Amino acid sequence: LRITPVVLSGGGGTRLWPMSRADHPKQFLALTDTLTMFQLTVQRCSDPGRFSAPLVVAGSAHATIVQEQLAALGVTDATVLLEPCARNTAPAIALAALTVPPETPILVMPSDHVIKDAAAFDIAISAALPLIADGWLATFGITATGPETGYGYIKIGDEQAHGVHRVARFVEKPDTMRAAEMIASGDHVWNGGIFLFRADAYLEALATYSPDMLAAAREAMAKARSDGNALYPDADAFAACPSDSIDYAVMEKAEHVAVVPVSMGWSDIGSWDALYEIDGEVNSGPVMAIDSARNLVRSDGINVHMVGVEDMIVVASGNDILILPRGQSQDVKKIVEALKNKR
């Protein structure tokens, strides 16, 4: 059975403001490539020997941009599930699992992550498939490269198959000291939010641990309206669905949960600094930089001219420009907050 890629595109974060905004979030930006991160995610699973047509779950506000970006990629066989409201990842994945035949393996991927080493990802998928066929739920554990406090961690347990381990424990976002301890232990990986399981295995786990969620999702899909390649789950039914992450609702509770540790050049590009770490010095767009070094400069229109500037992040989008020192890009939230308060 071929794998159905499920691309979760519901996010609307502003950590990459001013380029990412509520109406144009990160996954729809071409930050690391000429393709957007959404397009790269779809393209990553386009081998017809392994994958069937992709299933995209997106907010209905992003229907147009999703269709445009699929079309630009030449993808004509995708199904687009348009959520009438946001209910976090567990219900979104439920909608997808209810759309495919029960025994279909589904590979659930956020649409705003970068994976530089596709071959490593492919090997990890292959490693997981036998357990998946037996009804296991698998998550991919990203080899940690530092004591990040922004991710959940997974403690790796006993090996169940070559390269695939039982999950010993899920660990919520830690403080720096706890993160450093986990890194030092050598048996913890980051929870990257990428999952592989059979649709029926997921739905069975939901039936056990979140039956209300499953019932709401079923009703929403039973009453769904379709329009071309788009599916519109029923708004009232979906609104009644509890909101929860797949980690809380299912993975931390289920019995047969596996982790596949993998080092695959992964990043969630959670900040401009994270993008700099991946791509290094970049001047993108109409940028003139003289006697300047170690900057990340991007503009989609404003002409940026710099002399003697070092270690800065400069991002211009529309009529807005952001300027801050490298290493401090988490402070973008201070700007976004201040802008909210101004309105």
Place this chain on the structure above:
Amino acid sequence: LRITPVVLSGGGGTRLWPMSRADHPKQFLALTDTLTMFQLTVQRCSDPGRFSAPLVVAGSAHATIVQEQLAALGVTDATVLLEPCARNTAPAIALAALTVPPETPILVMPSDHVIKDAAAFDIAISAALPLIADGWLATFGITATGPETGYGYIKIGDEQAHGVHRVARFVEKPDTMRAAEMIASGDHVWNGGIFLFRADAYLEALATYSPDMLAAAREAMAKARSDGNALYPDADAFAACPSDSIDYAVMEKAEHVAVVPVSMGWSDIGSWDALYEIDGEVNSGPVMAIDSARNLVRSDGINVHMVGVEDMIVVASGNDILILPRGQSQDVKKIVEALKNKR
């Protein structure tokens, strides 16, 4: 006899790029006040007890902006001399001197200098007037505040009247060591390019030292066309005029040349750093600065958002933004050069 203020507005420098441009030079910007530097220069000489209506000498490309800025100031009695081409200061002042009655004292001022202490300037003018009546040519010598290499210097000679000295020597722009020596000597001042003399005294000096220039200026004015308050010297005649500065053409050669040393909060705002020195930290326009300090940030439209930025110059104008560290604003010329080469 009242003094006629002669405001020289022919400059088109780009040291304050991107705000100052060839078609919108520095003097027409409101950098230090709600009024532009041109308007401040005109307003500085508006005491009707001392000054008669101003005479503005500007490039014909700036006719509209000059008239607009005079009108906004409520000045209705100005005469605007529109040069058909640029011939440096000596011919520009000749045109002005030929426009007023011969015995009129004229106070020649660049339109892009700031004078914070108008009272000190006024006292210096009063000190010079008796010698002016006797036919001397006076320049105002700015008390040097540092070993600047961008200005000419004047060595102060014997005192001729209270506070007014014979010029011992004009010194061209020096290197830093020579500048420091002159500052240490205590008897050198900056040549600020502000002059006071009777129109006929200036024209007599021109007749002696630059007769071709005087002849060309006379012909240009004899054939001048007038339109409302505007005077258009004849283009062909003025084109034939030699191009030279008043310093080279007249002041360094003439016999009775006086300097009035004065400390009056003068600046030619020759760079963004110079503006910072005068005004200190400024956020002007749509600027949001969080956890930021000691910056000069100006925008005429682009929304500038900064976090954790220190000691930077950020200037946005139109669709251009300039970013550079404080102390390096002379490097604006590298940008301007690079832009020229791109075209």
